[in-house]
Amino acid sequence: MQVEEGEAFGFLGPNGAGKSTTIKLLMGIIFPTAGSAKILGHSITDVEMHKDIGYLPEQPYFYDYLTAAELLDYFARFYGFNAAERKERVARMLKKVGLETAGKIQLRKYSKGMLQRVGLAQAILHDPKVVILDEPMSGLDPIGRHEVRDIILELKREGKTVFFSTHILTDAEVLCDKVGVIVGGKLQGVGRPDEIVGMKSQGMEILFEADAADARSAAIRAKANKSGSRYALRVPEDSLYSALDELHATGAKIASVAQIKPTLEEYFLHLVEKDRAQAAAIEVSGK
């Protein structure tokens, strides 16, 4: 799996697929039993590369005896900023994540969503080139999610590489240049969201209008689904023109023709089901 510089990469997978494990490996929290990984050309064992990386852990928890401002000031010390720089950065980051008025409250009094915001602030505090976010939308209300989405888009605009895991597929579709899907600890696919789901076209959909009393179109109407005043007919791609001819002959009015693309969610569910089926097959053959 490769993530290019300046890319927003969504790492998708069901619970227990290995998303957080992969991220923890990259951050040196756990160690790999095999294989290797590099970030910005440095081995993940090189601690100095962390100067250019920001990381938001999943469901972050910080020192509850510190205030948000103290926590950010503490973390800023590891990047060698002087007191004035730390003060300026801390204030800027708190404002960016919408916590400027809560900066002097101890973290023990913070809600889950507020902790998530502090986590995001500490991840981008030092203006890193690469930002790794583990479930950044988790625990946030719709407004919070929207704000995090805006921050990710801003990071993208600034040319930063953003790698984040998520369950929320619509976020991935909106934010990501590329996604990777991991299921059962194995990477199942990497590519542009439309690319990886578009690999398997599900045929064509013809939307048409026809008179319900017209006997000529009765047969084709029976094959279609009624949707409001229109009918939706799904046909394989190679049968498109014959279906259009048939509709034309019955006097139906064609409103639109579109390729049926599976959504990222459908693709994702398909992979999960495939993995479960494989696991079940292995279990049966094992028995």
Added chain:
Amino acid sequence: MTRIAAVAWNTFREAVRDRVLYNLVFFALLMIAAAILVGQISLGIETIVIVSLGLSAVSIIGLLIAVFTGVGLVSKEMDKRTLYALLAKPVRRWEFLVGKFGGLVLTLTVNTAAMAVGLFLALLFVKHSLDRGDAVVLVAVYFILLKLAIVVALSLLFSCFTSQLLAILFTAGLYVAGLFLSEMRNLSGSRVGPMMQILFSWVSYLLPNFENFNVMAAAAHGKAIPGILILHNTLYAILYCGIVLAGASVVFSRRNLK
């Protein structure tokens, strides 16, 4: 160095905010009660009683903090996952450990210094004056602090690979063993067998030797403590802490966090 200092300062701040220093109130009350009581009895043993009681309290309170806070230094950060965000910063695991060690030793130093002030105030109350001979009490306090630094290093080491409860038991066990090293070395071959005697002898050199740090009796009686012992104990504590922390770093650097 900046990174170690940052971790150390945060550890100190955590201890202060977790009300670790509240023990000083207990110590102050103990010293006040002892001074008033001794002042009333006045049998010419005021200094001995105050110094013995004071140093014992400094040692016991310090030990409780060193062991119970020490074993939680790393494990608490692992359990609460506060370590995740920290280890993603440009900080090495050994730097984190040394910082944690430094932070607790700083806490103990402040705590011990405050208790020493209390002890001298109590001495002043019963003796009405202080003389140069009382400086030996300062040396005794310094030795207690060195001993506590070793205990912190040990509790850190154990907490890197075992549960908090076991780490407390191991540290307390080693502390007690370290108080009786000469007995261990002097076990006669006829009582334990020659092989065991050799084994005990070797083990006794690995265990921390806390006997040399106990100068409470000398301090209570105002006997001078040789400079060579101060130098020896200082070097011993630095070396022992260094070795234990190096071991802890090796263990912790390879540990997968949950």
